[in-house]
Amino acid sequence: MLFRQLFDPVSSTYTYLLAERQGGEALIIDPVLDRVEQYLQLVRELDLKLVLAIDTHIHADHVTGIGKLHTAVDCAMAMGEQSRAECVSLRFGEGEILKADGLRLKALYTPGHTDDSYSFAMDDRLFTGDTLLIRGTGRTDFQNGDAGAQYDSLFNKLLVLPENTLVFPAHDYEGRTCSSIGEEKRHNPRLQVESRQAYIDQMDALDLDPPRMIDVAVPANRSCGLAVAGQPAESFG
């Protein structure tokens, strides 16, 4: 398998490029608009055909690159069926399988950070979006976030997977690139709670500033990063 973890230092976003083999079909998870040229160059260098660009949820901290990738190489633009992004060309639901050649990505609906958040399971690894971060969890105080739903997503869907499952999140702010389910169960401070209510209380007690880009990024991402109020998205990048 071909697996590339790419990083946007402005928003501390991880983007994942996956393919079964060089010369074959590829998919990309959580591309950032400003880095689309870099992704396209890598796709060309590896002789890949990018068929699918996926957002785990509508991001509030960066503008998505799925629209620009679609324009460049005609890949499908995919988000979950709960997403308010009307631009997407492919919607998936709980348990659905997304494919690129022999790659099989299983969509897991994991609301809480937002009501359109998904994680993706593939073989030995899990792409957790902003649901499960390394030693953290995604905030639940905007975009229809719900700490109780996030507890259910974490404890009933993700943490029940085998402990050696690798965890690849959508962000890290301290340079950590990968973890595992077992490692997070034991060492993630947000997960050391006695009950669902204790988790909700913990999240309610966080006093966070709004994401820097939320007023620009959320409307832009509803159009797959292609436009905001008639302006090209590049103006905001």
Ligand SMILES: [Fe+2]
């Ligand atoms: Fe997010």
